[in-house]
Amino acid sequence: MRFRTSAAVVFAGVLVLATASAFLLGQRAASGQSANSLTGGAVPRMANGKPSLEGIWQALNTAAWDMQDHSGRVGVPAGQGVVEGNEIPYQDWARAKKKENFEKRATLDPEAKCYMPGVPRLTYEPFPFQIAQFDDHVLIIYEYIHIHRLLFMDGRPHPDPEVIDFWMGDSRAHWEGDTLVVDVRNFNDQTWFDRAGNFHSDALHVVERYTRTGPDHMTYEATIEDPKVFTRPWKISMPLYRRQEKNVQLLEYECYAYERDERLGTEGTKVDAQVCFLRAGRCCRHRAVGPDGAGTGRRTQTAGAQSVRRLPRGPSSVRSVRDGEGENVHSASDPRG
Amino acid sequence: MNSYDLEAHPDSFMIRGQPTMIVDPADGKLPYQPWAAQQKTKNYATYYDTNAGCLLSGLPRTTAYMSDQMLLQQRPGYIFLVSGDHGYRIIKMDSSPHVGKSISLWNGDSRGHWEGNTLVIDSTNLNGKFWIDIAGNFGSDEMHVVERLTLVDGDTIHYRATIDDPKVYTRPWTIAVPLNRNKSKEDMWLESCHEGEHDSNRLLGAGHTPYPGWARIAAAAGR
Amino acid sequence: MHSTFLKSSTIVVLLVAALAVRASAHHSFAAEYDAKKPVTLKGTVTKVEWVNPHGWIYIDVKQPNGKVANWAVEAGSPQVLARRGLKKTFLAIGAEVVITGYQARDGSNTANGASVKFPDGRDIFFGSQGADAPPAPTR
Numbered sequence: 001m002r003f004r005t006s007a008a009v010v011f012a013g014v015l016v017l018a019t020a021s022a023f024l025l026g027q028r029a030a031s032g033q034s035a036n037s038l039t040g041g042a043v044p045r046m047a048n049g050k051p052s053l054e055g056i057w058q059a060l061n062t063a064a065w066d067m068q069d070h071s072g073r074v075g076v077p078a079g080q081g082v083v084e085g086n087e088i089p090y091q092d093w094a095r096a097k098k099k100e101n102f103e104k105r106a107t108l109d110p111e112a113k114c115y116m117p118g119v120p121r122l123t124y125e126p127f128p129f130q131i132a133q134f135d136d137h138v139l140i141i142y143e144y145i146h147i148h149r150l151l152f153m154d155g156r157p158h159p160d161p162e163v164i165d166f167w168m169g170d171s172r173a174h175w176e177g178d179t180l181v182v183d184v185r186n187f188n189d190q191t192w193f194d195r196a197g198n199f200h201s202d203a204l205h206v207v208e209r210y211t212r213t214g215p216d217h218m219t220y221e222a223t224i225e226d227p228k229v230f231t232r233p234w235k236i237s238m239p240l241y242r243r244q245e246k247n248v249q250l251l252e253y254e255c256y257a258y259e260r261d262e263r264l265g266t267e268g269t270k271v272d273a274q275v276c277f278l279r280a281g282r283c284c285r286h287r288a289v290g291p292d293g294a295g296t297g298r299r300t301q302t303a304g305a306q307s308v309r310r311l312p313r314g315p316s317s318v319r320s321v322r323d324g325e326g327e328n329v330h331s332a333s334d335p336r337g
Numbered sequence: 338m339n340s341y342d343l344e345a346h347p348d349s350f351m352i353r354g355q356p357t358m359i360v361d362p363a364d365g366k367l368p369y370q371p372w373a374a375q376q377k378t379k380n381y382a383t384y385y386d387t388n389a390g391c392l393l394s395g396l397p398r399t400t401a402y403m404s405d406q407m408l409l410q411q412r413p414g415y416i417f418l419v420s421g422d423h424g425y426r427i428i429k430m431d432s433s434p435h436v437g438k439s440i441s442l443w444n445g446d447s448r449g450h451w452e453g454n455t456l457v458i459d460s461t462n463l464n465g466k467f468w469i470d471i472a473g474n475f476g477s478d479e480m481h482v483v484e485r486l487t488l489v490d491g492d493t494i495h496y497r498a499t500i501d502d503p504k505v506y507t508r509p510w511t512i513a514v515p516l517n518r519n520k521s522k523e524d525m526w527l528e529s530c531h532e533g534e535h536d537s538n539r540l541l542g543a544g545h546t547p548y549p550g551w552a553r554i555a556a557a558a559g560r
Numbered sequence: 561m562h563s564t565f566l567k568s569s570t571i572v573v574l575l576v577a578a579l580a581v582r583a584s585a586h587h588s589f590a591a592e593y594d595a596k597k598p599v600t601l602k603g604t605v606t607k608v609e610w611v612n613p614h615g616w617i618y619i620d621v622k623q624p625n626g627k628v629a630n631w632a633v634e635a636g637s638p639q640v641l642a643r644r645g646l647k648k649t650f651l652a653i654g655a656e657v658v659i660t661g662y663q664a665r666d667g668s669n670t671a672n673g674a675s676v677k678f679p680d681g682r683d684i685f686f687g688s689q690g691a692d693a694p695p696a697p698t699r
Contacts, residue, residue: 533611542666
């Protein structure tokens with residue numbers, strides 16, 4: 001996913017945060033206080049009396065880049081973290097692993113390869129999602145890579161994790177008062193919680209809590225537990241905002257399709273090599289590279305390419321080189337490549 | 338119905354045979370313009386099915402002959418069609434206009450309404466980047482699809498889709514297929530695809546390349 | 561105007577062709593594998609990847625010249641096996657198996673497998689089923 005900075009800028013422009021109370025809502029929700037009185041409206045309810053979680057929602061924070069407090073850096077806005085206590089209680093070995101992940105995040109982050117982001121990360125990716133609510137399940141459809149989640153509420157258990165696991169886990173939900181509590185298990189160990197390298201094992205267990213607090217706001221909390229990686233459970237929370245634009249609808253973000261388009265070059269040929277300068281999270285220049293990795297001066301033209309900007313190559317820019325041979329260059333697990 | 342080929346074809350190696358899905362024109366064949374009929378043959382020889390790389394299936398493929406499990410769910414103002422492995426479609430059930438022409442989508446932009454017991458779905462803004470089936474049949478970025486879904490009994494939906502694409506075909510054409518209720522009580526699971534996909538490497542190795550999509554096909558064919 | 565088409569807002573309809581088991585026709589097997597290159601692979605399992613859209617089973621096969629070649633066999637999806645209650649570990653590393661299939665057109669040691677036979681006589685079909693499943697091989 002490459003368009004973070006521009007998406008964040010556009011989103012801030014269109015989202016109506018009309019009053020200071022909306023900002024207060026975020027802070028108070030994080031501190032655990034009820035925010036009903038701030039929203040100026042009753043919580044909508046379904047015919048069965050349960051709160052309605054329906055609508056098109058989106059998070060407005062920087063957790064997808066880094067879920068803890070962080071300063072700004074190239075392509076990444078500064079952010080106050082969403083982690084309670086701002087500490088992620090890693091075991092010692094895992095703390096070192098997280099550090100290594102962070103240093104190599106441009107290539108190691110599975111989300112950079114357009115893989116599914118897992119739970120809870122997909123909730124706070126800067127893309128909208130739509131909730132449809134039924135008596136025995138909740139459907140959430142996400143604009144990001146056409147992912148959907150079914151939160152089953154008929155009381156049946158998770159499938160046996162020795163039989164099956166999922167990138168997005170398996171979700172079983174029930175109401176506790178006015179909060180939808182979602183128990184998520186059956187994860188694989190392939191996803192990260194953010195671009196900063198925070199990770200988990202296949203023992204991950206997430207409990208989400210969705211609490212509608214008014215016509216346009218919801219509080220989202222997630223307790224994260226993984227005895228193979230952390231010393232104790234830990235918790236994140238954030239507000240979710242209902243998109244206000246008239247006729248707003250989910251579109252598509254087909255991450256790996258765009259990335260493939262960039263690599264295709266001219267019709268029917270393979271691009272020999274591609275150099276992506278990751279600035280502002282976006283590939284904005286392609287050039288051929290010689291065997292020593294230096295530019296040859298040739299430019300490969302991709303269809304629809306705009307005029308190429310010259311980019312400064314300071315220490316803050318992150319550079320990745322991909323092997324353009326073969327459709328999927330991420331197949332490290334396949335010896336056939 | 339399977340997605341090997343809209344037109345009639347017998348069993349062959351790794352391909353399951355099926356009669357044509359096309360009910361109009363009466364000969365059951367796609368009414369290609371001459372250049373497009375050649376392009377279709379070139380597609381199958383040169384490129385590989387867009388689904389192989391886990392791209393979305395577009396229309397009518399996604400709904401008509403793609404999934405063994407598909408949820409059809411209704412809420413006020415919306416109908417959702419959700420597949421375990423081929424994404425979802427949002428049908429807005431209102432009179433809002435389609436999104437602007439500069440937005441192009443794999444599964445298109447859909448508006449639905451009722452005509453008696455038939456759900457009529459009008460879809461535009463398709464991006465011309467998907468194959469209509471594994472055989473290399475294709476369309477342009479101005480494809481216009483109108484689907485009609487009628488519940489004929491408790492377990493069967495009669496599905497018709499009319500495709501109007503004057504850049505590629507000589508006239509609109511229509512398919513008709515049954516959609517049968519899945520009576521198993523199995524949960525619908527989300528399947529990943531891109532994360533573990535290696536087949537495109539085999540196809541590249543066998544000499545096929547990724548389908549470049551309508552814009553490049555049209556440019557190369559002088560359209 | 562609503563209709564009797566969808567009587568209530570909670571209707572959930574799972575639409576399918578005749579079989580309930582997942583299909584996995586994500587692409588043309590015909591373009592990827594070669595009808596003229598049927599293979600029977602007898603060997604030991606070295607690695608198993610249960611991923612979508614297709615799982616992969618890797619086996620060491622002793623060749624006539626005594627050398628060992630590692631083959632990748634395209635198997636069914638994890639969902640196909642899960643629906644049958646098979647655990648991810650049903651195929652153990654080191655298991656002796658016989659797999660029949662067709663070799664890839666690109667000439668690599670890759671095959672499209674339909675079933676795996678164990679020495680104890682078990683024969684587990686893990687290929688595609690459903691509307692898009694290819695017809696059974698005729699040989």
